[in-house]
Amino acid sequence: MGKKDNRAQELEVINTAFFLEGTLVELRKDKARLDQSKPASPCRPTKPVLRIPDYDPKSIPEAKEESYPKIKNSDLNLPASWQVLDKISNIAFIVAGIAAIASVALLFSLYFGTPWPRAVGAIAIAIISLGIFFFTSSKADSIKKPIEEKYINSATYKEVCRKIDAENEDRRTTVEAKRNEEKRAIEEEARRRFAHDTEEYEQKLLPTFERKLAYYNEEALPEYQAEQTALQEAIDAAEAALQEVYDRNILPGKYRNLAAVTFLAAFMGTSQYDLKFSIERYDKDIDHLLAKANGAEQEAQRALLGQILQEQQYSNYLNEQTQDILADSNDVLRETRNWTAANTAMHAYDIQQRKKREKEAKKRH
Structure with missing residues (x-):
């Protein structure tokens, strides 16, 4: 009879540890989600600043200005002497050019036996013609220059230039006005x-x-911080309650984890085996999975946990135990001093979550 009572007590401790481990898993998931959903402080909008773009005057091209009229010889009423000198100068320039070309050709053909006198004669004609050109040009310029200066200073020519200046100024003013307007x-x-x-x-x-x-300051952030505080208090209290259950020393330290207590609770709860045999069975199964996982203990534990939860008999038993504990607690929890604080903290967190959902539902409608 005592052995049966001892096994029942061991199973209740293990069921309680499973319940608290599972509760902590869900609470820690909530914390991970909460840590990722901290409300962001709104960004202050940028105050407008007056920015006037730099103006590029090249967008409107410069005014095309008219030049002063070129003075023609026909405008100057030049004397006959200038006309004679100008004609002689032009003829001399042409003759000098022809003679220079002939000189080059004759010098080039000396190799073929061209007589020297012809080449020397052509060169002499070119030099004399150039001399005549420079002399007559100089004389013609000395006659033309004072007449041209007099014409430039005449009222007629100045009036023409003044009108051109005025028209150019009008064009510049028009362009400047367009640029200023733009x-x-x-x-x-x-x-x-x-x-x-x-x-x-x-x-x-x-x-x-x-x-x-x-x-954000009055509602969103305080609500988030309150939720964070309530959740952390629930986690801390649940961890303390779990540690108190483990401190009964029913389970060796090696088996104080979610995978182990889930296996032991399901295996013992659906059989008549005692804790010692159940631990041996757990070790056998976990060693087999460790070999498959190349010694990765956490991976082996996850694989074993998955197998247990997929087994319908085990899954039904674990769900029933969870619902029973939620509905009426159990002796182990009632004897756990930290459970009252944990239960209160989780209840407060649940109330806060319900209010949050109700508030979000109102916003949607």
Whole structure:
């Protein structure tokens, strides 16, 4: 009779450890999700700044200016002496050019027996012609220059130049006016856009940000921190309760993990085997899985846990135990001092989660 009572006590401790290990798994999953869902502080909108783009005057090309009229010989009323000298100069230049070409040709053909006198004669003609050209050109320029200066200083020519200057100035003024107008349009557009952005910032963006910031500081962040605190308190209390259960020293330290207590609870709960035999069976199964997992203990434990939960008989038993403990606790939990704090903390966390879901549901509707 005592042996049966001892086995029942061992099984209750193991069932309780399984329940608390499973509870901690779910709580830690909640914590991982919560850590990833911290509400972000709203970003303050950027205050508009007036930015006037640099104006490129090259967008409108420079005005095409008219040059002063070129002075023609026919405009100067030059004397007959200049006309004679100019004609002689032109003829001399032509003769000098022809003679120079002939000289080069004759010098090149000396190899073929061309007489020297011909080449020397051609060179002499070229030199004399050039001399005549320079002399007559100089004399013609000395006659033309004062007449040309007089014409440039004449009222008629100055009036023509004045009109050209005035027309050029009008063209420059027109271009400058177009550039100023274009620059002013760019500045006005920049100021209009700045005024629009400022109005939107002050009347929409900033008030929206301030509302979001107030909600973040007064509701979202405090609620998140409260949820985080409640969850951590539940985890700490559940860990303390689990440790207190393990401190009964029913289970050796090696088997104080989720995979081991799940296997032992399911195996003992669905058979008449005692704890010693159940541990031996666990060791056998885990060693087999360790060999498959190349010694990776956590991987072997996960594989064993998966096998247990897939076994319908085991799964049904574990679910029943969980529901029974949730409904009415058990002697081991009632004797666990830290269970009251853990149960209270988890209950507070559940209430907070329910309120959160209700609030989110109201927002959706």
